[in-house]
Amino acid sequence: MDLYIIIIALGLLIFSSHLFNELFSKTKVPNVLLLLVIGILIGPVSGIVTMDFFGELGSVFTTITLIVILFESGAGLNIKTIKSSIGSASLLTILNFVATIIVTFLIAKYILSLDNLSAVFIGAIVGGTSSAVVIPMVKQLKMGEKSTSVLVLESALSDVLCLVVGLALLDGLAVGEVTVATVFSKMWKSFLFAILIGLFGGFVWSLLINTVRSIKNSMFTSLAFVFILYGIVEMLGLNGGIAVLSFGILLGNIESLNGNNKLQKVLRIEAYGFNNNEKDFFSEVVFIMQTYFFVYVGISLQFGSPIIYVVGLSIVLIIIGMRIPVIRLLAGKSVSNPERAIMSVMTPKGLVPAVLASLPLQRGYANGEIILDLGYSIVLFSIVICSLLVIILSINPNIFGNFQKKIMKSKSADEIDVSGALEAEKLT
DSSP states (O other), X not given: XXXXXXXXXXXXXXXXXXXXXXXXXXXXXXXXXXXXXXHHIIIIITOSSOGGGTTTHHHHHHHHHHHHHHHXXXXXXXXXXXXXXXXXXXXXXXXXXXXXXXXXXXXXXHTXXXXXXXXXXXXXXXXXXXXXXXXXXXXXXXXXXXHHHHHHHHHHHHHHHHHHHHXXXXXXXXXXXXXXXXXXXXXXXXXXXXXXXXXXXXXXXXXHHHHHTTSTTOTTHHHHHHHHHHHHHXXXXXXHHHHHHHHXXXXXXXXXXXXXXXXXXXXXXXXOOOOHHHHHHHHHHHHHHHHHXXXXXXXXXXXXXXXXXXXXXXXXXXXXXXXXXXXXXXXXTTSOXXXXXXXXXXXXXXXXXXXXXXXXXXXTOTTHHHHHHHHHHHHHHHHHHHHHHHHHHHHOTTHHHHHHHHHHHHHHHHHHXXXXXXXXXXXX
């Protein structure tokens, strides 16, 4: 492809993304869906751009996008809201993860005839929600603090859960077996130590940031520090995503610690967080990165056997169906019914399953091609269906409630008919 055409296309994508944001306020069509469609059209449909065009830079780009989105979303979370949401988010993450593994395992094993380990692996990598998809959609929808915090925390926690369990199972695929002890050992280490390192890094940077601001052209230095932090944590075999999220949360709320008299007596120092200009800058960077990311996801999707895509669609629909009662149970009274409905359908998959689904085939494992196609199909349908349901719920927020009422009414009518028939029999 001509270099000048590529440069023009990159510029047009930014203009298009701004236009899509304006369309969202009128049509409620998320820009995620429109950017994904653009990627599919120029990628697998027309073949104008292929994955070979990106080479190894593709994985670098997706990782940087994830880092920036997690960092910026963490900086925007309020610590008080996090305290009230972490319990619901953690429970929602675990329930959604376990339920998805069970459903995917049964379908993959008995319909696609996969072995047990391969079927569990697919369920594990698609068992969460994507931070890179959820966070931009939630911000566009301008949801309340509680529901936003639950969805952001769920996506961040589930990204880690899918990565840790998925990689542990991937090692098991190599030798043909895996133990539960191995999976849990990797999980608690990845969570705990990543959080501690992220918080420590955030505290150190809060002491330096005021000095760094005096340096010319220093706006990017916080992002540079985040990249370094992520790389170090990953090199230690822990999860850089959780470390970056913890770093952002601390820097976004550090100013409140200055008013803590007990902490001030111990530390005898004053910490600084991000100012409004820096937050606006990070938001702009995220906007640009996510625009290119979703087009890249569309380009990277592959279309395999039709039966696999039918199975992928079925899995996504069942996952959403199971999520609805769980959200109603966990959301709490502070979350409105329209927001509960949106939380119920917010199950898009993204970067983690797309990357992990490709690894078995790259390493030459059995059923690698089926795992790749099924993983990609679930990513595609989850994003498309989530986007479409958001549009429907924006038009009619009470659609689930109305549907449930109709079912209850029909059941009541059937019971009346049955009781009436019994009475008639007694009379005769």
